[in-house]
Amino acid sequence: MRAYANKMPKLNFYQSTKLFKRAQEVIPSATQTFSKGWTQFVQGATPNFIQRGEGVFVYDVDGNRYTDYMMALGAISMGYAWEPMKKAALRQLDDGLVFTLPHPLEVEVAELLTKTIPCAEMVRFGKNGSDVTSGAIRVARAVTGRDKIAFCGYHGWQDWYIASTVRDLGIPKFNKELIFEFKYNDIDSLKKILEENPNEIAAVIMEPVGLIEPQDNFLAKVRDVATSVGALLIFDEVVSGFRMALGGAQALYGVTPDLSTCGKGMGNGVPISAVVGKREYMEYFDKVFFPSPSVGKPSPWLSVKQ
Ligand SMILES: Cc1ncc(COP(=O)(O)O)c(C=O)c1O
CATH class of the missing domain: 3.40.640.10 (Type I PLP-dependent aspartate aminotransferase-like (Major domain))
Incomplete structure (x- = not known):
């Protein structure tokens, strides 16, 4: 385990840590859901905030890229920012989202x-x-x-x-x-x-x-x-x-x-x-x-x- 840990690249979590401190002031447990919370991830080895995703990859707020095996706790099945979905969403925004x-x-x-x-x-x-x-x-x-x-x-x-x-x-x-x-x-x-x-x-x-x-x-x-x-x-x-x-x-x-x-x-x-x-x-x-x-x-x- 230690040998594996030594091979891991040293990642910079500067922005993550800064945001986490701000979040702790205004969001209980600094998360909207238990499963995404800091208690569920190894602190120091994982970031606290993801900025964006593309296909199977996500990028944290410091620009580090990861392959995401959890895919938004199971919510993403077609991949992040999936092109046909983006187009459909934009089309729908033109029409309005909710009606009487x-x-x-x-x-x-x-x-x-x-x-x-x-x-x-x-x-x-x-x-x-x-x-x-x-x-x-x-x-x-x-x-x-x-x-x-x-x-x-x-x-x-x-x-x-x-x-x-x-x-x-x-x-x-x-x-x-x-x-x-x-x-x-x-x-x-x-x-x-x-x-x-x-x-x-x-x-x-x-x-x-x-x-x-x-x-x-x-x-x-x-x-x-x-x-x-x-x-x-x-x-x-x-x-x-x-x-x-x-x-x-x-x-x-x-x-x-x-x-x-x-x-x-x-x-x-x-x-x-x-x-x-x-x-x-x-x-x-x-x-x-x-x-x-x-x-x-x-x-x-x-x-x-x-
Ligand atoms: C099998 C199953 N049912 C229900 C739920 C509740 O879904 P939600 O968190 O969207 O309310 C979950 C959420 O993880 C789930 O995994």
Whole structure:
């Protein structure tokens, strides 16, 4: 490790350090999100601020260039400053970004998603992953009349989910009694939750794939078990969507959930997300509260013609 460290070029972080000190005065933890914060990176070996990106490369505020393996925490799939997207964005700026009525692109993109994602018969757009996972959970609760959730993976910053973590300050305690974690590739851990909470689980929500692949038909088993207890199966494809396959992990592994969410893999950095699913469940969005008022139109980049 030391030998490797000795070979690393000595980088200058002068501007980074200066900005970091200023940020500490006006931004709690000097970051807008925990995962980008200084606690997550080796100080002295990584910069604190990125100025710009191009393809797979990013440049810090001191002009050092890096290959970015994390790609904006998974939000960038087509590369930074991707040319067709830049052109589409500029075209859209000429027209205006948000209106009082829906924009035709909402229909066009919704239709495209129903043709692309196996479970998608209807679509609602949001602005980030937490919007749409929370919308899906609200619908599952409305459909089933139940409150409890079984989950596997990370699903955003809202109370219903963060109650399951140790970073639960500020979250009403009752949320903790409503959420139960099962282990990936361990169907018995899910069955146990369902047995201990008979007729109470509204949704089984999970990332269908993460760092490890499903083994031994795990996804199909989850599908069967959720159906057998009358819970909705939600695939959180905020990261895997459009990435593992165009139709997401559900297309790749051939297991169709009731509802599904996508976000990061969808917008190449634009704040856009979607909850999609079977018509009989999606129609509940007529009844539950799920506003997305500033989504004037879903990502113009999605209709990019190359
Ligand atoms: C699988 C998954 N779901 C939901 C979210 C929440 O998305 P956002 O941070 O855009 O609200 C994330 C974010 O990392 C995620 O990885």
